[in-house]
Amino acid sequence: MSSRLPGLYTLTVAERRQRVAEAAGIDLGELAALDGGLSEDDAAGMIENVLGRYALPFAVATNFTVDGADALVPMVVEEPSVVAAASNAARMVRAAGGFTARVSPPVVTGQIQLTHVDDVDGAAAALTEAAPTLLARARELSPRLCARGGGPRAVRARVLARPPGPDGGVVVVHLDVDCRDAMGANLVNTLCERLAEPVAHAAAPAGAPRPRVGLRILSNLSDQRTVRVTCVAADDALADARCPGPEVRAAIAAASRFAELDPYRAATHNKGVMNGVDAVLVATGQDWRAVEAGAHAFAARTGAYRPLAVWREVPGGLAGELELPLAVGTVGGALHVHRGARLALRLAGAGDAPRLAALAAAAGLACNLAALRALATDGIQRGHMALHARAVARAAGAPADLVDEVAEAMAAAGEIRIEAARVILRELSAKDLP
Numbered sequence: 001m002s003s004r005l006p007g008l009y010t011l012t013v014a015e016r017r018q019r020v021a022e023a024a025g026i027d028l029g030e031l032a033a034l035d036g037g038l039s040e041d042d043a044a045g046m047i048e049n050v051l052g053r054y055a056l057p058f059a060v061a062t063n064f065t066v067d068g069a070d071a072l073v074p075m076v077v078e079e080p081s082v083v084a085a086a087s088n089a090a091r092m093v094r095a096a097g098g099f100t101a102r103v104s105p106p107v108v109t110g111q112i113q114l115t116h117v118d119d120v121d122g123a124a125a126a127l128t129e130a131a132p133t134l135l136a137r138a139r140e141l142s143p144r145l146c147a148r149g150g151g152p153r154a155v156r157a158r159v160l161a162r163p164p165g166p167d168g169g170v171v172v173v174h175l176d177v178d179c180r181d182a183m184g185a186n187l188v189n190t191l192c193e194r195l196a197e198p199v200a201h202a203a204a205p206a207g208a209p210r211p212r213v214g215l216r217i218l219s220n221l222s223d224q225r226t227v228r229v230t231c232v233a234a235d236d237a238l239a240d241a242r243c244p245g246p247e248v249r250a251a252i253a254a255a256s257r258f259a260e261l262d263p264y265r266a267a268t269h270n271k272g273v274m275n276g277v278d279a280v281l282v283a284t285g286q287d288w289r290a291v292e293a294g295a296h297a298f299a300a301r302t303g304a305y306r307p308l309a310v311w312r313e314v315p316g317g318l319a320g321e322l323e324l325p326l327a328v329g330t331v332g333g334a335l336h337v338h339r340g341a342r343l344a345l346r347l348a349g350a351g352d353a354p355r356l357a358a359l360a361a362a363a364g365l366a367c368n369l370a371a372l373r374a375l376a377t378d379g380i381q382r383g384h385m386a387l388h389a390r391a392v393a394r395a396a397g398a399p400a401d402l403v404d405e406v407a408e409a410m411a412a413a414g415e416i417r418i419e420a421a422r423v424i425l426r427e428l429s430a431k432d433l434p
């Protein structure tokens, strides 16, 4: 299939569905699941105190090639421009071969906290010695995951605090688990709970008092389950009518260095990355809070908050690289019940967790490129304000044939407010009177 669907944005929603269904080889009728994709009963079973189902726009970004294969990238997001930005940047990158992703094995880390450990070094040494036995026990506790080729991979002890202190000596045991195509939170939490007693026992060498078991839960800083995605955009793809490619390239590389120097800028830079990542995660029913928490902890892992994506000038173009933890699943979690999210995975052709992670990361790098290019050329506000002005014109009651005229008049006057839109509408309507 090709993800090049030129002019998709000019079609009506019904026409777009037809075109996307054909491109993805999915029965048109099945796309009805995109309107919610969740029954009231299922919603009521998912969370507490349910009153209804909340809708957001569902779209696909076009032009993506990731690891040599085209994909339509599903996105659910409330912010204008994100889907257009992703599609535009994917087109720039496509000419140079698209995105390349390196996805690590899907290893998630669980933590078992031990407190009131008298001899933290002795406990850590005892745990290291007992690691093969603990690992074997963890494998026995997860036969189905092991049968799928995943399962526990390592047990490690870290000393966090020495006595005295409010919790005495604190040691944490990390359990690394290959979760295959699951996000893995429940799998890892269950394993940590079941392994906690054997771990506490192993931490107390003969005669030593037994430590207390504290928390038993996964870490969302899944720095072993990462995606590194790279791309190149050639100068001629970066150029616009007023700005030659080499200038755009230099400006984007300078913007990247700004983010590398300054956490205030890095936060906004990373927000642009997460515009793309989160939109894919929401569309495909993922735990986006888990990924957000992991992404920002990863961005700060050196002690300074850094950009997740960096851009460098290369001969004739610009090379981008994004790395972040992405614990995503194509089974389990909300996918058990959400038909819309399952359909999104099919639209994307994301049959396993590594492919989904690669697509989400590519969307993140694309959104970052589009934002930096806009900032480096026009200033991002121009395009944004035009979209915002149209939304305000609609909110002020402008009929479809007057939306653009009202929006342009507001933008020209530098006043994008509902009251201004109403005044312009009244003026336009008065002009039409005989």
Ligand code: NAD
Binding pocket: 144, 145, 148, 179, 180, 181, 182, 183, 184, 185, 186, 187, 188, 189, 218, 220, 287, 290, 329, 331, 332, 333, 334
């Ligand atoms: P899950 O509990 O639905 O478990 C996944 C299931 O899929 C398992 O039963 C497994 O046997 C099965 N499975 C089928 N095919 C598989 C395959 N190919 N690979 C792997 N497993 C396969 O889901 P989960 O992924 O363990 O947990 C995700 C959920 O946990 C999310 O809803 C998340 O919001 C939630 N959660 C998150 C946190 C956190 O991030 N801190 C904490 C608690 C819960």
